[in-house]
Amino acid sequence: MTAEALPAELRRAIVQIARTPRLLVACDYDGTLAPITLNPDEARPLPESVGALRSLAGLHETTTAVISGRALRDLATLSRLPAEVNLVGSHGSEFDIGFIHALDDKARELHRRLEAELEQLVLDVPGVSLEVKPASIAVHVRRAEHEAGRRVLADVHSGPSTWEGVSTTDGKEVVELAVVQTDKGRALDILRHQVGATAGIFLGDDVTDEKAFARLSGPDLGIKVGDGETLAAFRVPDTVDVALVLGFLLEERRNWLYGESAPPIERLSMLANERSVALLTPDAKLTWLCHPGPDAPA
Ligand SMILES: [Mg+2]
Numbered sequence: 001m002t003a004e005a006l007p008a009e010l011r012r013a014i015v016q017i018a019r020t021p022r023l024l025v026a027c028d029y030d031g032t033l034a035p036i037t038l039n040p041d042e043a044r045p046l047p048e049s050v051g052a053l054r055s056l057a058g059l060h061e062t063t064t065a066v067i068s069g070r071a072l073r074d075l076a077t078l079s080r081l082p083a084e085v086n087l088v089g090s091h092g093s094e095f096d097i098g099f100i101h102a103l104d105d106k107a108r109e110l111h112r113r114l115e116a117e118l119e120q121l122v123l124d125v126p127g128v129s130l131e132v133k134p135a136s137i138a139v140h141v142r143r144a145e146h147e148a149g150r151r152v153l154a155d156v157h158s159g160p161s162t163w164e165g166v167s168t169t170d171g172k173e174v175v176e177l178a179v180v181q182t183d184k185g186r187a188l189d190i191l192r193h194q195v196g197a198t199a200g201i202f203l204g205d206d207v208t209d210e211k212a213f214a215r216l217s218g219p220d221l222g223i224k225v226g227d228g229e230t231l232a233a234f235r236v237p238d239t240v241d242v243a244l245v246l247g248f249l250l251e252e253r254r255n256w257l258y259g260e261s262a263p264p265i266e267r268l269s270m271l272a273n274e275r276s277v278a279l280l281t282p283d284a285k286l287t288w289l290c291h292p293g294p295d296a297p298a
Helices: 009-018 046-056 071-079 098-101 105-122 146-158 184-195 206-212 239-258
Strands: 023-027 062-067 086-088 129-133 136-140 165-171 173-180 197-206 221-225 234-236 269-272 277-280 286-289
Touching: 009 197, 009 221, 009 234, 009 239, 023 046, 023 184, 023 239, 046 239, 062 184, 071 086, 071 221, 086 105, 086 184, 105 129, 105 136, 105 146, 136 146, 136 197, 165 206, 184 197, 184 206, 197 206, 197 286, 206 221, 234 239
Parallel strands: 023 062, 023 197, 062 086, 197 221, 221 234
Antiparallel strands: 129 136, 136 173, 165 173, 269 277, 277 286
């Protein structure tokens, strides 16, 4: 499949956003870069998406990020994304590995109480698992028997979810309780501010991604992956189409930044005197020159 498979309107929107001065490309991980798997430890991203993100990250004035509900450490291990791609874990509460030290005593105490309470709640319910992250705890019921899973989720909502200082995020077959206030929308805002992005694109499949879609405006572009209600302006069916979107965005942005017919560097000729250096294309057009001296801007 090629980018031709994408709806014409979406292609036009991608062409448009590829021409923004400073672009932020952000996406969710599970269900967006990586197909959903029964065992969350086996969720690997599509190589095409990884390749496109890596290349986008290498372009000028282009920042890429993956904002996931997973703990940052897991996300880094599992995704094996290159260092140029920014990783944000736990719905935006972990921007780097050292985050745990930023929790104050009160939050740490609440985290401990939460863990103890949740362990009690899921005790003896087969298939339900707790994922303890630095600033939150996720309760996964994907592998539990349906009724039992519903019961655990209801208990969590009527119990620790109501505690002061706890913020709840519902996902597909998972509920996450955090001891800091955060969501993917805030994470997106922080990234956007950091890089001074003039437009951002966000892709995501889960209800938690709606917080990010809600923060988009103006020239931004939101793409929902799969079914379900959404605030995003566009929708694609699955992770294969995400790879197409990222690939097409890369192609368009690269062309816009460097010119569609830019000759490869080995075909350029260098001219220099003692004062300056210039590069010429094979048809003798000046394409790069530092003036007035070799240390001046091109
Ligand atoms: Mg997801």
